[in-house]
Amino acid sequence: HTFAVRRLLRWYEEGADVDQKILALSTYLGHAKVTDTYWYLSAVPEVMAITSQRFERFARGEQEGGP
Numbered sequence: 001h002t003f004a005v006r007r008l009l010r011w012y013e014e015g016a017d018v019d020q021k022i023l024a025l026s027t028y029l030g031h032a033k034v035t036d037t038y039w040y041l042s043a044v045p046e047v048m049a050i051t052s053q054r055f056e057r058f059a060r061g062e063q064e065g066g067p
Contacts, residue, residue, distance in 0.1 A: 004029060005044050012050045
């Protein structure tokens with residue numbers, strides 16, 4: 001659990017495309033379905049805060065790394 005959360009947080013901090021990388025993480029963790037790995041995006045407050053901020057910027061039409 002800790003490894004998965006830290007990896008997701010690092011990817012978000014680096015501006016990585018988490019949707020692209022999560023399949024590899026899912027395989028590494030031995031999850032039968034990638035949806036089991038996506039669970040971490042909603043279950044961990046730190047990750048949820050980052051994903052919420054990204055979505056807000058997306059909804060306002062802002063680019064990643066922009067103002």
